[in-house]
Amino acid sequence: MKFVDEFREAGVINKAAEEIRRLAHPERQYRFMEVCGGHTHSIYRFGLRDLLPANIELIHGPGCPVCVLPMGRIDDGLSMARDPNVIFTAFGDMMRVPGTQGSPLEHKARGMDVRIVYSPSDALKLAQKNPDRHVMFFAIGFETTAPSTALVLMRAKSLGLENFSVFCNHVTIIPAIRAILDSPDMRIDAFVGPGHVSTVIGCRPYEWIAQQHAKPIVVSGFEPVDILQSIVMLLRQMNSGETKVENQYTRVVPWQGNPAALKVMAEVFELRPYFEWRGMGFISQSALKMKASYAQWDAEQRFSVPGVRVTDPKAAQCGEVLKGALKPAQCKLFGNECTPEHPIGALMVSSEGSCAAYYNYEHRKSVLTNIAEPVGVPA
Amino acid sequence: MCLAIPAKLIESPDPETGRVLVEVVGVRRHIDTGLLQDDPPLIGDWVLVHVGFAMSKISEEQALDQLRTLSLLGEDTAAREEVENYGFAEPVIVPASSPPRANDESEAPV
Numbered sequence: 001m002k003f004v005d006e007f008r009e010a011g012v013i014n015k016a017a018e019e020i021r022r023l024a025h026p027e028r029q030y031r032f033m034e035v036c037g038g039h040t041h042s043i044y045r046f047g048l049r050d051l052l053p054a055n056i057e058l059i060h061g062p063g064c065p066v067c068v069l070p071m072g073r074i075d076d077g078l079s080m081a082r083d084p085n086v087i088f089t090a091f092g093d094m095m096r097v098p099g100t101q102g103s104p105l106e107h108k109a110r111g112m113d114v115r116i117v118y119s120p121s122d123a124l125k126l127a128q129k130n131p132d133r134h135v136m137f138f139a140i141g142f143e144t145t146a147p148s149t150a151l152v153l154m155r156a157k158s159l160g161l162e163n164f165s166v167f168c169n170h171v172t173i174i175p176a177i178r179a180i181l182d183s184p185d186m187r188i189d190a191f192v193g194p195g196h197v198s199t200v201i202g203c204r205p206y207e208w209i210a211q212q213h214a215k216p217i218v219v220s221g222f223e224p225v226d227i228l229q230s231i232v233m234l235l236r237q238m239n240s241g242e243t244k245v246e247n248q249y250t251r252v253v254p255w256q257g258n259p260a261a262l263k264v265m266a267e268v269f270e271l272r273p274y275f276e277w278r279g280m281g282f283i284s285q286s287a288l289k290m291k292a293s294y295a296q297w298d299a300e301q302r303f304s305v306p307g308v309r310v311t312d313p314k315a316a317q318c319g320e321v322l323k324g325a326l327k328p329a330q331c332k333l334f335g336n337e338c339t340p341e342h343p344i345g346a347l348m349v350s351s352e353g354s355c356a357a358y359y360n361y362e363h364r365k366s367v368l369t370n371i372a373e374p375v376g377v378p379a
Numbered sequence: 380m381c382l383a384i385p386a387k388l389i390e391s392p393d394p395e396t397g398r399v400l401v402e403v404v405g406v407r408r409h410i411d412t413g414l415l416q417d418d419p420p421l422i423g424d425w426v427l428v429h430v431g432f433a434m435s436k437i438s439e440e441q442a443l444d445q446l447r448t449l450s451l452l453g454e455d456t457a458a459r460e461e462v463e464n465y466g467f468a469e470p471v472i473v474p475a476s477s478p479p480r481a482n483d484e485s486e487a488p489v
């Protein structure tokens with residue numbers, strides 16, 4: 001079996017799975033939300049659900065920036081690029097995301113100047129190389145990518161670069177978690193906290209979750225053993241009655257985060273009063289916009305933005321899936337009309353979206369069951 | 380975009396621009412270390428890179444773990460494609476026969 005060799009720590013995985021089985025009280029249900037789309041991908045990829053007792057349910061959180069972006073924002077971004085002088089730039093993840101008139105790639109096929117960039121710096125460089133054109137960068141992402149956008153904007157300002165702007169769609173993870181906890185139909189017991197977002201914001205911003213909502217949270221790495229160890233740590237907290245922030249991913253995440261990155265973000269961005277999240281509605285102070293001192297590079301200030309609001313197709317149930325009320329396969333469109341090749345809902349677009357992950361790995365028997373004892377009945 | 384890609388510095392960052400040449404998944408590229416200005420990495424250090432920017436310093440062991448994670452997740456090709464396409468500078472071609480090696484070659488993740 002190919003994966004046996006790759007899982008050098010099969011013994012550790014077995015031990016973690018045994019510990020989870022020992023710690024989980026069979027008479028109660030556990031609902032753990034993994035906040036980050038990277039964790040969702042890893043959980044499906046490695047069939048981790050099959051290693052968990054049936055009474056531990058993993059709920060996929062809002063941490064996929066492509067998935068939570070409302071379709072109207074894609075339409076808004078593309079509308080700016082209808083000006084033939086504009087070069088529309090975005091990360092590759094955005095290229096297949098459908099707007100009402102098609103994805104950026106489909107717009108490119110119709111003649112729009114759409115280009116993939118792998119870094120916001122590349123968009124800046126493109127502007128320097130094309131002084132007669134205007135380069136607009138469609139910025140998305142949580143705190144993992146926002147500092148890079150901010151630093152590029154500081155450089156554009158210091159260069160006095162006039163033909164460059166950013167359409168800012170950066171969102172922040174903490175208000176989304178708050179919205180989930182404040183939602184009346186939500187019954188999350190604990191959180192597997194995001195790994196790479198936390199390299200920037202650190203662990204302190206999660207303390208209110210433990211203190212005000214009495215929910216344990218463990219910042220976790222992405223390997224199978226990381227996620228299983230994080231579940232062990234959550235169960236230990238719950239069994240002891242403790243609720244605190246713990247850091248399983250200490251090898252990468254410093255408790256204080258990256259102060260330089262936070263400083264750069266604070267220089268360029270401020271919080272929007274509210275922002276719409278696909279499937280979750282409007283969440284106050286959940287997204288970033290550029291400060292007035294950067295208005296010259298703010299695409300929303302430079303261009304006429306229609307401010308399109310688009311409701312998802314009625315049959316698509318992305319919102320319910322995103323909040324954990326439905327599992328991906330329970331959506332009416334899942335797997336027939338909505339597939340990774342032809343995504344209708346955004347959760348199917350990104351490999352980190354829970355529907356795409358579920359679709360890609362649903363039929364796969366857990367690769368781990370070949371090396372670890374199956375535990376309980378798969379959920 | 381959400382990938383964290385480990386990279387090894389093969390020179391020291393330019394103190395003015397923060398630009399530095401790194402090597403990862405068999406590719407040499409420039410990245411930006413401007414977000415690590417409080418604790419700049421040095422030649423030989425490993426960093427985790429998001430969208431062309433070093434976000435944190437990590438140990439070699441952690442870097443190799445992360446490379447292995449990318450490989451297991453089937454994201455190593457995407458990582459290579461991302462790194463190859465950073466436009467910070469023209470590509471520096473590394474012969475395919477000499478990818479970066481771990482100390483123990485049998486455990487090289489890529």
